[in-house]
Amino acid sequence: MSLFDLRGQTALVTGARKGIGFAMASTLAECGADIIAVSSNQGADDELAARVKGFGRSFSHYTIDLRVREETKQLVAELGNRQIDILINNAGIANRAEVLDHTDEQWDEILEIDLSAPFILSRDIAKGMAARQYGKIIFTASMWTFLGGKNVISYTAAKSALGGLVRGLSNELLPLGIRVNGIAPGFIETDINNRVRQDKARFEFLTSRIPIGRWGKPEDLSGTTLFLASKASDYVSGVVIPVDGGYLAN
Template structure:
């Protein structure tokens, strides 16, 4: 019996699917019934971990390579996805981070972060969202951050990009909700991935973070899966323009 969370017959595109949160998102969506198109700059054409997990869930998997820092590559990705038939679900998860005090934050790093984390996601959402609007159905999910709400330390470009994603989520939701397209975002808390390794390897920062988290632990990438399935499914058909924290209670502290 189908449930509101059943994604059977749907196709989901997940950027940044090669590892970490994107890998967990793709696996969760596959387990809910969706076929997956995984996108990453270095995604193996065959035999990747994400492909293995999706196929283990009994779903189809397609691998696409695209560098989100390359505007032309993002446009080509949109064309390729359009040619294959517009996806039902677009998960804009691919992102990057650079850590440096603001007074030492070079222009090149700023431009790279904004291009990957914000501009590429707008371009891809615009092109795929246009098709969803015409069709009258679609789900777009951004991976935001706790720094969509806070400023962080030594990550000015990242914080600016993720705050921008929160605004973009609301702006697109305002325009597209009436056409049956749900646009929302997930704000992961402190998740044990490569992006947070420097924090976890610093004993003082690691302890300060753990002390602040009511759940008492770092999140795992798999903790993001349930929220992803919810926002990708019919269960969220009346949810528009939210940034949903999955943070162990960090923001409530």
Template sequence: MSDLFSLAGRTAVVTGARRGIGFGMALALANAGADIIGVSASQAPGSEIEAAVTAAGRSFEGFSCDFADPDAVDALGAALAERGIDILVNNAGTIERAPAAEHPLELWDRVIQVNLSSQFRLTQALARPMLTRGRGKVIFTASLLSFQGGINVPGYAAAKSGIAGLTKALANEWTAHGVTVNAIAPGYIATDNTEALRADPDRSKAILDRIPAGRWGAASDLAGATVFLASPASDYVSGVVLPVDGGWLGR
């Protein structure tokens, strides 16, 4: 049974791995036996995630990439495409808050580029060799806003809804060729992206009052779902957007 969740001998690319949710996902995969290639906007040698992965007994290699720059994403994809990647975790993202009527178009464009267009470009590059081999796992980080509209984050809501649709579209094409495509939709997790919400007493209380678990999530709460979707245990699971939200969507 333990082999179902073993990632021994696998190599995983995790974007946005330097902190927050990506850090938790990368460490979970390493603890399950995978070697990690961590990608972030800045990824200096000796990072905290590198130390954590190596302490888990796995190898770590870091890459820096500006996901707002399509050329940089294409260069990253080309550099990694020949590396025998088994697992791709598309987690890098950004958020911009402003009311829709006044939302600057440059912020809209940046969020769509980072959270949706770059995700597709990198996935396309790394999935091609997976399809040739007939084996691979692609995991996107979706959001509760893949199901809901949110407030003052129109670009983020649009991009994360797009991620849900992209997950299903790619699963429809690739599952028969041995490459499963799924997404994890984190709930309200205590990260930099939710700092403004947690600092607002009214919003924080309203959020906590709706979460059946009664607390903000931690990055470590995503570990089980990440390992499951990356492992042989999920070989018959594809096209799924899996909420990890403390019960929020069931309320």
């Protein structure tokens, strides 16, 4: 079990207040990591704080808007040289619009939160990791890292670029002791796809395409998150692992 022991380590998770990020942060805390949670509505005493403290770990939080470059930079400045061993770039949004109606504003917003903020946080937090010769950087990618999707062109562009970011960062950071990987969730039941799931016909069509026969829960990502965050994956870097109930193979 020592392969998965995170005691003494600190993990920063963006988008930790709910959904996939909540499950990721909970898992890391359960396995011993202290948690720095970052979200646009992150609270000091919310459900995640209680969960993390319940596992006997320390919890701190930052409430920032990752669509705003200055706020991302301010976060880096406030973190200073605080030790961060695990960085999970998870916060994200998806704007649905047909490509001919996709606005510049939608494009810029998605690219900023789904691609630029993860790059900035990785680059700046990697400096401290490099000084300590150890770190794990994980991105929440998507099936649209590999496929085209429909009516989510900026999301597809950003998530596809995350695949390049994983490979390029891995090439440069691995010699400094930092492993860089991604997780590509399939269809996971969270607020990001509430509207899609309320459309009965669409929900049933999508479900019929998932070989395992159901949508995922955020907890379905826990095992892969722990694997990539822990020593168990020390010889793994530069890959994006699908956790999708078999969707990509279908």
